[in-house]
Amino acid sequence: MAQIANLVAYDGAATPVSHTIKPASPAVSENGEWQILYREDIAGVPENANVSVKAKLRSLPSGVRKVTVRISIPVMESISGQNSAGYTASPQIAYSDDVEVVFYNHPRTTTENRRRLRQLLVNLLGGVTTSVAPVTAGQLQELIDSLFMPN
Numbered sequence: 001m002a003q004i005a006n007l008v009a010y011d012g013a014a015t016p017v018s019h020t021i022k023p024a025s026p027a028v029s030e031n032g033e034w035q036i037l038y039r040e041d042i043a044g045v046p047e048n049a050n051v052s053v054k055a056k057l058r059s060l061p062s063g064v065r066k067v068t069v070r071i072s073i074p075v076m077e078s079i080s081g082q083n084s085a086g087y088t089a090s091p092q093i094a095y096s097d098d099v100e101v102v103f104y105n106h107p108r109t110t111t112e113n114r115r116r117l118r119q120l121l122v123n124l125l126g127g128v129t130t131s132v133a134p135v136t137a138g139q140l141q142e143l144i145d146s147l148f149m150p151n
Contacts, residue, residue, distance in 0.1 A: 004150045007038050034149040040140040049074045051100040057149050063107040067144050070100040
């Protein structure tokens with residue numbers, strides 16, 4: 001089972017940048033939903049303006065398990081100029097680009113079926129048209145494939 005640790009991934013920028021996203025707050029809500037928030041921690045950037053990943057695991061009343069992974073990339077406003085008194089406003093978040101992936105898993109499905117589904121999604125999103133071995137280790141992979149919440 002995956003232990004809570006940093007998530008590290010490169011973005012798709014022209015010059016790719018590595019992002020280290022740290023676990024911030026694992027919790028179990030009142031309805032039994034497991035949640036964990038990961039957040040990048042860049043010095044000089046407000047907490048809510050860092051890249052974040054939120055993962056959730058919940059059993060629905062039907063027995064189906066719902067796994068949700070949401071990635072958010074906030075974009076800061078550009079601050080230009082100052083007022084007549086020399087005051088420059090603090091930058092604020094202008095907007096956020098987000099993606100959310102939700103997996104619904106029947107209680108009778110297997111780890112292999114969930115792994116194939118996840119890998120098919122990854123390959124379709126990445127335009128992969130050749131055979132590749134699925135990634136089988138890591139916190140989010142284990143959450144989706146084996147339904148183990150990192151702890």
